[in-house]
Amino acid sequence: MGQPLPNVAMSAPGGERVAFRAVEGEQQETAEAFFATPDDVRLLEALRRDDKEAFATLVDRHASAMLRVASTYVRSRAVAEEVVQDTWIAVLRGLTRFEGRASLKTWIFRILTNTAKTRAEREGRTVPFADVTLGPEDELSVSPERFLGGRSDRAGWWAAPLQRWPDDKPAEQLFARETRERISRAIEALPSVQRIVITLRDIEGWSAEEVCSALELSDGNQRLLLHRARSRVRHSLERYLEGSEELT
């Protein structure tokens, strides 16, 4: 049978607190705070009405983020898809127990990471969040050789001017495709925890609060991981855009 279902109180993204109606056959809700969003409540009611469309909407809405997160745990795309499928089965089974004390999204992603962890352990893979490995404390955003050393009053300032990059606005679609591939590869090369955080924040557009809730990270650690990930991707783009590296 599935994972123990997460059951934690936290503030929902957007901060809206909506009383969640007790499920049929369950005991009445207590006076605790509930954090499902209004949209969650609508979706849950639809699911309980056998609304297949609502389920399809939910599956499609979260597919991209779920696949990316699952992919950081398991070996192949095929297994990641299975993890996503198993997660949805666990979500359906657990639906009557969902108390609305977290947002639906947070709850789904907690189940996803548990499912992916179990699968990764079975595959003999290291689990990204086994302990929150932030990496070396002294990881620098920019290589120290890029700054002046010594004791002058310019020490710690840029040693050589930075180049401006080409405009990345939507009109510049031509360079966009190769650049996107470059970014995807840079993200794949990141340590897994950084990869998950930058994926959810910058590709999937989650808020900091949502990432902290779903991954059980502190705000400070989430920001540190995001900082390191963005710094590394910037470095990779710099090498590519400024031509110091051939596109392979």
Added chain:
Amino acid sequence: MTASTDLTCKQLVELVTDYLEEKLPTAERERFEDHLAACDDCSVYVEQIQQTIRMTGAVTEESLSPEARDTLLRAFDDWNAGARSG
């Protein structure tokens, strides 16, 4: 350009995310902005980070294979059938 602020470029690059996430305490934010006003290269650096964020946001979304999606929608029917009979 003279080193007129007490924050170095090397220090500033470590604070960029805190700055963009609006998590710097007021005094630190002012030091950060004073440095930016005095340093073209750091302004370029912050712009590059913002470009990185925008371009990362343009990475194509993933989607489930049609087979996996179909399997899930069938599972939903089974789940409903189970719920009704149970």
